[in-house]
Structure formats: structure tokens, C-alpha cells
Amino acid sequence: MENPSQKRLTLSSEMDAGASVDRISSLPDSVLCHILSFLPTTKYAVGTSILSKRWKFLWTGVPYLLFDDDRVHKSPERVRKFEQFVNKVLLLSTVQNILKFRLCGNEFIEPFYVNAWISTAIIRNVRVLKVQVFYYCRADVVIELPSCLFTCRTLEDLELWDNLDINTPNLVCLPRLKRLTLSDIQYRNDESVSKLISGCPILEFLDICRCSFDNVTVFVISSPSLKQLRFRGPDDFPENLHYKVAINTPALESLDYSNHIWQHIGVNFQNITSLVRAKIDVEAFPGDDAPQSAFCNSLVELVQALHGVKILTLSQKTMNALSYATTCLSTRRFEGLTKLVVGAGCCEWTCLQDLVEAAVNLEVLDFTKNWHREHTIESCWRDPIEVPRCLITSLKQISLEELEGCEDELAMIGYILKHGSVLNRMHLSSKVGGLSTKFQLTQKILLFPRRSPTCQIAFCRQAGPRSLFSKS
């Protein structure tokens, strides 16, 4: 080996400790572009063009073109500048294969430009495309989506938001599309939707959020490959039309269904043989009137159609609506159900009992409440006539949140402990009251007789307000 100090002299300048050497610029172009691609929007990347000669045109190689304009302002001047910025970036960008193109813009953008920009993205083999230009004030303006969008061979993820008008051409072929999000979209007719969805042979994730009066009466979701479906119904629906949703998805594993209208829900599960997880949230309209029984019965039908799932999550409002139904939930057994997550305050306990009775193989029961309603019935907890089968044979874990410490709750907890033969753990948490109240509650509960010898009771600290349904 040669003299180490000699060796050191021949090393590259990168070895110099503490010298003010520009190390970053010596990285290859591809790496620098890669670094720039982690910046949140293209604006930041373009901003690096004034750093030095080396950086002047580096940004043109970044395959992420993300344009976010503040959507709220009303200044046409700003919109013009934004348009010019996007135009200039697209002209200078040397990327032939755009990985991600996002346009979140203000409503005053020229529709002509939006169309041109989307076309550019598609010509340049875009993989992930998101368009969100909300034409709120300018309701008369219609953005024509380029028809090449519906036959794009490279598109893998498409998100269309806010009042875009979809006129699906006859031929829809999106061979690589796996994820599709349609939020507040206007369709031309029923076929627009079904054509679009059936034109995606390998679609796996579908997120639909309907707006009121979107020209679709029967919403058909038919896809052999779909695995995850998130469906949010409109806030309003023309009364003369019958609200119908048909779901024909043999490969579907996860369903998240949410609806806001009181009308008769005509959800037809034509084929959901693979369904594992289902989440149902039917939000009530403001007001304290009892819902119509037709509606509630249709809701019962809906939930019963999900008898084969493993994990079922029902929001408190859903449970509340179910409790007004005249048909009984437990006419159907939920043999596959192993985990049940519900929102249930004391008004919903009757319905909960029905469910627990129907879920003969239930292993985990979680419930919480985030919506308190004054109970009209005097005593909410009534011991069921027969001990539910799952309590004797399968229920291992139960967790109750948002305890208030009232008599009804204690009665329920006592009943569960008394009959739960295989119960392993009971998690309880409460936010109400100070330490002493909680302590007393704890003491009472610990004294209840327990059927199961292995049962442990854990009092958890509740982290804070937690909704059963996370915001997304």
C-alpha cells in the first residue's frame, strides 16, 4: 500500500472535509431529477431553475407535473398567470413519459386549456392523472374531456373531481387502469357509468361520490376484477326517480357504502361472493322525525345481504335507523361474521342485540358512540330472552368506548360478563368524569361475576374524540 497521505491527495474532492464544495451538483441528472420529484408541486421544482447554471433546466426532466392553484380566489389576472405558467412548463418539459399529472385549478381557467393540458398528458403516456377544476360559479361552462382520455393505454390511476362532465364515448378501453375516482361527476346517462367501468378490465379500486342530479337513475357497478369499492350517495335525489344501485363484483373484498338520503334504498348486491369487509354508513338528515319504515326495512335488507362478510362496521346512525325497522334483523344468520364494529348508544341496543343474536360466530365486538340522542324508552337495557349463542361459544373480545357510567351500561356489562363463557378481554374506556368517578366505575365493574375464568378487564385511556368513520 502506498503512503496513505499520498493516497489522500488523489482522492476526489468529495473527500474534503469541511470544504465548501458543491457536492449536490455533481450527482447525475437522473438522481437530481429524482430529488426534485419529491417536491410537493412543480412550482418548487421550477423555482430551482435560478439556483445556478447546473440547475437551470434540471426541472424539465422531472416526470411529475403537479399544478395546484388556489381554487378560491377570483382574480382573472392570477388565473392568466397560472395558465401561462402551466403552458410554459409543458412546453419546456422534456419528459416523454409523465408519471403523474395533477391539475387542481381555479374555475376561471379556460376550458380549452384544460382540454389541451389533459391531451398533452395523455400523449406523453401519463400514468397517474388527477383533474380537479371546480366550475362552481360558471355553471354554464362545460369542460370537454378529450376523448383520448378514455382510450389511454398507459393510465393506471385516474381521478376526476368536481363537476366535470363525462361524455363517455362508445369505445372505452383503459387496459392498465387499476384505480378510478369519480367525485361529483355529471354523467350523460346511465350508460356513461356502466360503459366507463366495464371498459376497465383490471380495475381494482373504485371510489364514487355522487352529486345530486347527476343524470343517473340506475347506477350499475359491474366489474370482474374490482376489489375495493367506496360509494357515497348523493345528498339529494329527484323524488320521481327510483334510487337504485346494482353491484355486480364477484372479486370485491372491501365495501364502504355511505348514503345521505331518506329514500328507499334500492341497493342490489348481485354478486358479492368474495366480500370480506363491509362498512355501512347511512347518515340521517337533520331533524328528529322518526324515519319512514319503508326506508328502514330496505336498510335491514341491505344489511342482511351482507350476511357473509367477516367484518361488519355499522355507524351509529345506521343502527339508529335499523332500530325503527319493523322487520327483524335476526331473521338472517350472519354465519361468517367474526368482527362487528358498531356505533351504539342506548337507543340502538335493541338493534345491537338483534345483530349479536344473528352473528352466531362472533369473536370480536367493538362499540362506540359519537352521537347522543335522548332516549325515549325508559330503560334501554333489557336482558335478552335467550343468551346469544356467540356469547357462550365464540365471543372472545369486546371493547366499549365512551362509557358514561349509567345504570344501563353497567347492566349490559354485567350481563356480558355473567354469560361470556369464552371471553378473554374486555376493553373499557371512558372520557366522562374525573379520576374518582372512573375509579368507582372501575371498582363496580371488577366486582361483577365473570363466567369466563380467563377474562381480563382493561381500562384504557381514551385518546380523544374519535369518530367511528375516519375522515377521508
Added chain:
Amino acid sequence: MPEGPMAVVKPEMKPYIWLQTTDGSIQQVEEEVAMFCPMICREVLQTGMGSSKNYAISLPQRVNPAILGLILDYCRFHQVPGRSNKERKTFDEKFIKLDAKKLCELTSAADSLQLRPLVDLTSRALARMIEGKTPEEIRETFNLPDDLTEEEKLEPLRNLTDDPRIRLLNRLYARKRKELKERAKVKNVEVEEEQLVDERPVDELLSFINGDGESKGVKAAKNKKKNRRRKDLSGNFSSNDSNCNQFKEPNHLPSGYLIGDIDNATSQSKSAVFQDSASVTFSPQLEFDNELDPAMEEELDREVEDFARRLNSVWPERMQEMLSLGQERRPVPVSLNGNGAVK
């Protein structure tokens, strides 16, 4: 290349792989750790190298021993299959807490070893360093040379609008650039060339421009400046000459008007500019030839200097504004406006 047949036959028997960095030093590394790097993995499998000290795998030039140590730490942690995502994430977050210099070296080395996850991790960290910083700050963090001319920096502005202010600005800059070039030439000839940089404080200049300052004090300062300048005028005549030619263009716009316009000056300040320069003959049609009044010349130079300096200091914020479209500001000249406060 000499082969290592034993190594090829039973690689599993050897728990260590030998690696050599460009400085010649060789180290041995546990096999599963080293094989986490695709480049090393390929070398071992394709050429059978790395089985012994004599057949150590030569690592790319961008990998130095210190950085190799870091990379191997990363590999050592992540090659263990049983770790949870959370554990890995926590490790990564701690691992990435390095200074810019180390991060760049690490990125470079990881890239040459084709260790994609580490390249992503370091790139993300570097992007975080770039994001949210002004260009000045970024240059400082990474020691970038500030080698763009002011005009080049301004380029994005060029086609934004046809605002006459932009045109004026561009003209000023072109003139300034020429000046700088000439000055550089002259500098080579005369070593002790007095700097034409205006050494008066910015505020004083501002007040002069805006006519806020006392005319006396300003006049005195200006005269001082005049006297200093006079010495070198002969030397600088050539540069002034070229500058003059520049102004042949806007015949209808007297140079004084230029300044006034940029200022968006009130009539008060306009008159202030010309009141004090007693020797200046202000006429709407200034003849720009070799007999340009040196005082006028001087003023123009001062304006441009000041402008340039101001631009340099406020440029980062300006750039942010321009690009973020966040403000309905007019372009840069406005910064000279009003109260002398730099916006």
C-alpha cells in the same frame, strides 16, 4: 481476471464478502448484509468475486469508506426480514438525520450501488431541504455557485407581460451587463481601477431618488461623487460610450424619464432629481453621443447599481412571489416605490 472457483461452487460456505473501496482499503462484510446491495449481489453471482481478500469486489468510485460504513449500517438493519414497517420507518428517520454534505455523498454512493430504497430515502431528505427555502438559502446549504446572470434569473419574467416596466428593466439590465463586461476588460488593463460601486448607503440613495432627503446634503454627496468620478471618466469613457449607444433606441424617452418612470415618481421627486443636478441640461431629446454629460451618466449608473443591488437582495422573495402567483404585485420596479422601504 483471475477466477475464484471455490467461491463459485459454494458461496454459502463463506459468510463474508470482501469489498475494496477506491482508496485501496479492503474490508470484509457479512454476506447477507453485502448482498442487500444489488450491485454487489450481481458481482458475486456473475463473477464470483468477493470470496477472499485477494479477490475483493471493487466498489464504484463514488463509494468512500466512511459512506460505505453508513450504507452497510442501513443494509444490516433492513436485510433482517422480520422487522415491522414501523420499525423500519423509525430507523430510516433516525438514519437520515445527516447534514447536506453527507446526504449528497450517501445519495451518490447509493446510486452507484443501485440501492434504490436508500436513494429514495436520501432523495426525499434532500428534497425536504430544498423545499421551503429561498434560493439564497438553498445555495448556502449546498454551496451552489451563484453563476447565473441577473438577466438569466429574470428570464421567467420575460414573457409574462408586455409591461413597459419589464422592458425598461430588461434594458437596464442589458446595459448593466455590458458595463460589467467593459469594466472587467478595463480592470485587466488598470489594476487600480476605482470601483464604480456606489458606496453611499442605500437609504441615502433612496432618499435622493425620492427627493426626500435634504437637497443640501444630497447635493454635497453628489458633488463628492462627481469629483471622484471625474478622475476616471477618461478611463471609463468607452464603457459610457457603449451605454450611451444603448439609449439611442428610445428616442422619445429621455433618460431622466426612465428613472422617473421606474420610480413611479411623484412630480416632486422627478423635479428633485433634476433640480439638484445643476449642471444637467434636461431636454426631451437628449443626444446620446460622446459628449453626454458625465453627471447625468453618473446618475444613471447609480440608479442601475442601486437597482441591481436591491434586486439581488429582494430577488429571492420576488421569485417566490412570481412563481407562487400569490400576490397581485406589479413587477420588481415597484420595490423602489414609496418610502424607500424594500417590500
